[in-house]
Amino acid sequence: MDYFNYQDDGQLWAEDLPLAQLAEQYGTPLYVYSRATLERHWHAFDKAVGDHPHLICYAVKANSNLGVLNVLARLGSGFDIVSQGELERVLAAGGDPKKVVFSGVGKTEPEMARALELGIKCFNVESEAELDRLNKVAGELGKVAPISLRINPDVDAKTHPYISTGLKENKFGIAFDRAREVYQYANSLPHLSVHGIDCHIGSQLTELAPFIESTDRLLGLIDALGQDGISIDHLDVGGGLGVTYSDEKPPEPSDYAKALLDRLSNHQDIELVFEPGRAIAANAGVLLTQVEFLKHNEEKNFAIIDAAMNDLLRPALYQAWQDIVPVQPRQGEAKTYDLVGPVCETGDYLGKDRALVLEAGDLLAVRSSGAYGFVMSSNYNTRCRAAEVMVDGDQSHLVRQREPLASLWELEQVLPE
Numbered sequence: 001m002d003y004f005n006y007q008d009d010g011q012l013w014a015e016d017l018p019l020a021q022l023a024e025q026y027g028t029p030l031y032v033y034s035r036a037t038l039e040r041h042w043h044a045f046d047k048a049v050g051d052h053p054h055l056i057c058y059a060v061k062a063n064s065n066l067g068v069l070n071v072l073a074r075l076g077s078g079f080d081i082v083s084q085g086e087l088e089r090v091l092a093a094g095g096d097p098k099k100v101v102f103s104g105v106g107k108t109e110p111e112m113a114r115a116l117e118l119g120i121k122c123f124n125v126e127s128e129a130e131l132d133r134l135n136k137v138a139g140e141l142g143k144v145a146p147i148s149l150r151i152n153p154d155v156d157a158k159t160h161p162y163i164s165t166g167l168k169e170n171k172f173g174i175a176f177d178r179a180r181e182v183y184q185y186a187n188s189l190p191h192l193s194v195h196g197i198d199c200h201i202g203s204q205l206t207e208l209a210p211f212i213e214s215t216d217r218l219l220g221l222i223d224a225l226g227q228d229g230i231s232i233d234h235l236d237v238g239g240g241l242g243v244t245y246s247d248e249k250p251p252e253p254s255d256y257a258k259a260l261l262d263r264l265s266n267h268q269d270i271e272l273v274f275e276p277g278r279a280i281a282a283n284a285g286v287l288l289t290q291v292e293f294l295k296h297n298e299e300k301n302f303a304i305i306d307a308a309m310n311d312l313l314r315p316a317l318y319q320a321w322q323d324i325v326p327v328q329p330r331q332g333e334a335k336t337y338d339l340v341g342p343v344c345e346t347g348d349y350l351g352k353d354r355a356l357v358l359e360a361g362d363l364l365a366v367r368s369s370g371a372y373g374f375v376m377s378s379n380y381n382t383r384c385r386a387a388e389v390m391v392d393g394d395q396s397h398l399v400r401q402r403e404p405l406a407s408l409w410e411l412e413q414v415l416p417e
């Protein structure tokens with residue numbers, strides 16, 4: 001459920017503001033986020049876990065805009081980061097470093113040092129080489145690094161192959177069969193302290209079964225580690241809960257949390273950590289775009305819009321489908337359009353074969369663009385990245401301005417004489 005709805009005037013609004021007004025004020029393409037939707041999604045997770053000790057660590061990679069992070073920080077959210085850049089964003093947005101978990105297969109020494117200096121909650125370590133590096137950096141700083149090991153449970157998440165992460169053939173995590181041995185090794189290192197166990201099997205999961213299967217495998221491991229004298233105080237189940245883009249019916253956070261809590265009946269003292277990204281941000285944002293031209297040939301009708309694959313990569317990269325709707329719907333006979341951007345690539349489309357009644361100048365909203373939208377945008381074709389706006393009731397706040405054109409070459413220079 002989100003707060004982008006058609007109102008009595010027949011137009012699409014974001015909370016208490018017409019999207020057409022925002023397009024007028026800020027221009028297009030424009031990312032528009034809804035504070036109420038972000039808050040609703042975060043609370044849905046938090047409430048679902050109830051009294052069981054837990055921490056929701058929003059996955060910053062899904063949408064790292066400072067305005068978005070600030071809304072979540074004010075709710076008391078934790079954060080899952082994968083780079084120093086994301087860590088600095090969390091700080092700049094008012095987030096608490098003590099609620100940060102650090103994921104990712106390639107953490108550098110400076111990144112580790114900064115995270116240690118800030119005293120983050122946990123490093124989710126993905127290899128033995130990373131254990132050695134972290135032990136060394138922590139030793140040099142006279143610190144002890146809190147760690148969990150990301151275990152690859154070899155579970156099929158049944159999602160797009162590019163966003164499946166929990167299979168043996170994926171680069172992520174430590175093989176399940178070697179976990180006990182690697183925990184022993186971690187435990188032997190003087191500047192590391194074992195706290196947790198972690199997994200993340202993929203993104204946009206629409207079924208509970210893979211989550212349950214991997215949680216069961218991890219709980220079995222926790223018991224085995226107990227026999228080895230290693231006690232685990234938190235279980236990080238990662239992110240991955242899917243959302244509805246078209247007709248998917250992913251589990252609600254309440255069903256998901258209940259399924260996990262049922263499994264944890266013998267482990268009441270283990271804190272549950274969640275790393276949701278998409279489930280919080282995707283349906284809290286739309287990408288607003290204007291039709292520049294309509295173009296018809298024998299085969300196709302094209303609507304050439306001012307947003308492109310550089311603004312929203314998901315359709316080009318994953319053949320992802322996102323709903324595209326008119327902001328001010330027209331009466332008339334619909335035609336079937338391909339909605340394409342100005343970028344010089346055949347793959348530059350945001351939607352194909354969409355039945356719409358359109359004229360040049362019309363505004364369209366690409367729904368479900370709040371996660372993996374702006375964060376994956378680029379300057380390809382030397383295009384400025386879009387502005388981002390946060391709607392809060394009947395107020396709007398520009399949370400990132402459109403890049404000034406000159407910023408697209410200012411960091412570069414021609415060769416000396």
Ligand SMILES: Cc1ncc(COP(=O)(O)O)c(C=O)c1O
Nearest residue numbers: 059200203239240275276277278
């Ligand atoms: C380690 C980790 N945690 C959390 C997430 C967030 O995933 P999602 O946006 O699917 O919830 C990801 C991305 O898939 C990830 O790699």
Ligand SMILES: N[C@@H](CCCC[NH3+])C(=O)O
Nearest residue numbers: 061163203204314371372
């Ligand atoms: N970027 C992907 C999700 C990646 C998940 C990252 N671990 C998407 O848009 O669906």
